[in-house]
Amino acid sequence: MKKNILILFLAFYCIKAFPQQTQLILKTEKDIVLNTDKFAMVLSIEENKDVNTIYLGKKLKDEKEYRKINGQYKQAHDYTNMYQSAYTASGTRNLLEPAISVEHADGNQALDLKYVDHKIEDKSPNQKHVVVTLKDQVYPFFVELHYLTNVKENVIEQWAVIKHQEKKAVKLVKYASANISVKGSDFYLRNYHGDWIAEMQPETQKLTHGIKTLDSKLGSRTNLFQTSYFALSIDNPIAENEGTVLLGGLDWSGNFRVDFEKDPQENVRIIAGINNYASHYSLAPNKEFVTPRFTFTLSTQGLGQGSRNLHEWARNSRLLDGNGERLTLLNNWESTYFDFDEKKISHLLENTKKLGVDLFLLDDGWFGNKYPRNADTSALGDWEVNKKKLPNGIFSIVKEAKKTGVEFGIWVEPEMVSPKSELYEKHPKWVVKQPARDEYYFRNQLVLDLSNPEVQDFIFNMMDKLFTDNPGLAYVKWDCNAVIYNAYSAYQKDQNNFYTDYTFGLYKVLERFRAKYPKVPMMLCSGGGGRVDYGSLKYFTEYWPSDNTDPYDRIFIQYENSLFFPAIASANHITTFGNQDIKFKVDVAGMGKMGFDLNLEELHDEELKFAQEAVKNYNLYKDIVWHGDLYRFANPRETNHASLGYVSKDKSKAVMFNYLTKYTHVSKTTNPIKWDGLDANKNYKITEINLYKSGSYLQNDLVLSGDFLMKVGINPILENNRRSVVLLLEEVK
Known part of the structure; x- marks a missing residue:
């Protein structure tokens, strides 16, 4: 008896004196293996019902050997047994950056998520959907971790569904989409910064201890300064054709946050999700909060194979009509700017046919009567055809375009409003602005409150009317030029919900539009590349990389975008920007979806002849660029x-x-x-x-x-x- 008491005392003393050793008593109950053709991500369900990520790397032949991996790492002690958590909660024993933090209905801020069950669904021979359900030990609070594996493309999409059955609303203080633990000897991060006409400027750094954060707080046009897409090289510096590299980003068009934390064990934890800046989301009982997807691939053959993985996945699963065709076009913007009439448009339709491209795009300036759109200072929101410029309306141009042998498309900027507009006068509460403060304008405009269902209806009805009034309209350029200043919603009861609900509202409008018009080609523009992400590209056929169309600069911008986005989605136009000759401009535009934005009358005969021949050549090789491997x-x-x-x-x-x-x-x-x-x-x-x-x-x-x-x-x-x-x-x- 005394001997047993002594053994118990010694065991208790060891645990108290050396808490770091308590991790050794945890055993793995079972593994959840997420396989693609080339790599695996392995979750372990521990004896105490924690769920950890124990492996991300090349796929092993024998799945039983995944259980032996942790034993090969003799790293610093994990005092919490949570460093590798698949979804780190805060408020109990966690010491690192959490993926989720909450304030319960009673004010308590603790959360400890434990395994309940998991389900595996074969969505197709190429896709497997795994759902892991977690529950707090004390509160009726649940998180579902979703993993969708795209086997052939070697891509995993990850997101979370958060819900509860508490008596009142729970405040979500942080609510990430993904929490990934990566082991390695060193880590090299390539991320991107920029500004208008200077998008996708790369920076590469070796990660050190602490947290490196990529984020946006702009509300709309959120990629203006940074993008959430990145490349993380494991063990060795980033290379094009060798080494292990993780490429990915958050598929979200609103404020984002991606944290890279090098932990005390020298591993890197990636936590990606909606930015919780000014966005502590109030979640009502029995409602679901679905986070955006974090999409990533793991390549063991450098950036090149990682890019091809993402391109193939995007064409097959995410980009609208990713394996289809695209329309080459002529845009009037640099030919006319706001100064045009029916005669000029008629002539440009003839030029479109003469050039040999498929479509004429009428850009900004076609709308507004009380406040005509003759500059960028008025009329946004007043989506009625300007009677002075186009007395016979848009439909007459659509018919004339068809008669000429080309298609017709049009520019819109539905999310924005000009202070000088009838819409602003009639519906000031639809506008994002502080009620008792000065208005601050970004490019002479304000943002409509898309968190408000009435505003969502207005935008959808405007787009719907554009198509019902003008049968045969073949293309839309959707622009978004402003960021959100003085964030305030007259609709929201809890202002913390605004930023997140704004983006959800945008997606609701696009969902409705695509339900009725599933095949209309549409370009995603946001003052250039301010909204290039896979959250929005599921609704668009292409994106505008930058308002900078100088072909020299575009080489660099397009090159960097090619790491994440396929060429079929990149709208590349030949314009008057740059002092290079017409050949250089055409050749640079050729590595994507070609378009023209210049006045044919300003071309010499030799230049025009070359451009016409270049369009014919492009038609010979465009299928290789659009659907081939880069x-x-x-x-x-x-x-x-x-x-x-x-x-x-x-x-x-x-x-x-x-x-x-x-x-x-x-x-x-x-x-x-x-x-x-x-x-x-x-x-x-x-x-x-x-x-x-x-x-x-x-x-x-x-x-x-x-x-x-x-x-x-x-x-x-x-x-x-x-x-x-x-x-x-x-x-x-």
């Missing part, structure tokens, strides 16, 4: 040129874009550029296209094997008077 051969930030290639799925065709990015008299490509993604056993005829003012520098009837091109390469011969080269590869049988 390979980046040369990063313009690391050398004097950029080089990218797109390869068709059957590897029978490919197209290569090459641009000189440092202009000096001696700058050139001295060495061949190695290809990737071709079939080593195929032979390819190589033809230079988009020739302008001179012939090709390449040998006539040049045929090279895929083996040669991938091991030796080809020199496009870039130099100061030959700044862009496009090569078309076709299999020779």
Whole structure:
């Protein structure tokens, strides 16, 4: 008896004196393995019902061996047994950044989530949906962790559903979508900052202890300064074709927050979700709060394979009509700005046909009567056709376009209102602004309160009327130019809900629009690239990367966007911006969805002829760019040129874009550029296209094997008077 008491005393003493050792008493009850073709994410259900992420890496052949992983790590002690939590709650034993914090109906702020059960559903041969249900030990508060695996694309979508059965509302203080623990020796983060006309500026850093946060508090146009999309390299610095890299981001068009915390065990915890800045969400009993999805891929072959994973997933599962076609177009903005009438539009329709593109897009300036839209200072919200500019309405232009042999599209900015507008006069409570403070304008406008169902109805009805009044309307450019100042909603009872409900309201409008008009092509523009995310792209066929259309700058912006978004979604226009020749501008626009935004009358005959021929060439290779696989051969930030290639799925065709990015008299490509993604056993005829003012520098009837091109390469011969080269590869049988 005395011996047993002594043993119990010693055991108690060890636990009290060395609390860090208590982690050793926890045992794994079972594992939940989330598999894709190439990698696995493994959740463990511990004996005390904690749920942890114990592995993220290459898929093992034997799933039983996942249980042996933790035993191979001899890291610093986890005092809490929560460092690897799959969804870290705050207020009990957690010492690190939480994924969720709440204030219960009685004011208590503690939460301890324990495993209840999990379900696995095969949604298709390629998709498996896993739902893990957690519950607090004391309160009737529940969290469902959702994981959707896209097997072939090697992509996981993760989100949470939060609900409770307490007597009154619970305040969600923080409510992330994902909480991922990653093990490694070192971690290198590439994230992006920017501003208007300077989007997607990369920064790469080695993560140190503490928290690195990517976030936005702008309310709308939320990617203006930062994007939530990033690349995290594990163990080694970021490389294009080697190393383990996690690429992903939050699929959300509102305020976001992504935390990277290097914990005391030298691991990195990624916590991503809606930004809880000024947004402590009030959740009523028996209601569900569904977080946006955090989408990521894990590549063991560097950035390149990670990009191809995301592109394939986006085309198949997220981007609207991702495997379909796109319309090339001519936009009137730089031809006319606000100054146009029916005669000018008629002439531009003829130019659209003459150029050989599919569609004419009428940009800003077509609406408003009491306050005509003759500048960006009035009329937003008054979506009625300006009778002076277009006395016969939009439908007459749609009919004329059809008669000319082209389609017709139109620009709108539905979320915004001009202080000088009839809408503002009639419905001041629909506007986001503080009731007793000065109004602050961003680009001479304010934002409508999309958290208000009446405003949602107004915007949907406006869009619906545009299409019912104008049958045959074929395209929409949806713009969003302002951020939210003086955030206040006359509709919301709890102002903490505003920022989040604004974005939910936007999605409700887009859901309604797409339910009635599922196939209308629509460009997502937000003062340029201010809203480029997969939360919005499920409703749009393409996005506008930047208002900066100087082709030199666009090379860099488009290159960085290509890490996350497929070329079919990138709207690239040839404009008057930049002092480069027409060839360089066309060649840069070719690595995406091509469009024109210039006055054909200002082109010389030789330039016009080249542009017409370039459109024909684009029609030959656009399918490869839109639906093929992207390979980046040369990063313009690391050398004097950029080089990218797109390869068709059957590897029978490919197209290569090459641009000189440092202009000096001696700058050139001295060495061949190695290809990737071709079939080593195929032979390819190589033809230079988009020739302008001179012939090709390449040998006539040049045929090279895929083996040669991938091991030796080809020199496009870039130099100061030959700044862009496009090569078309076709299999020779």
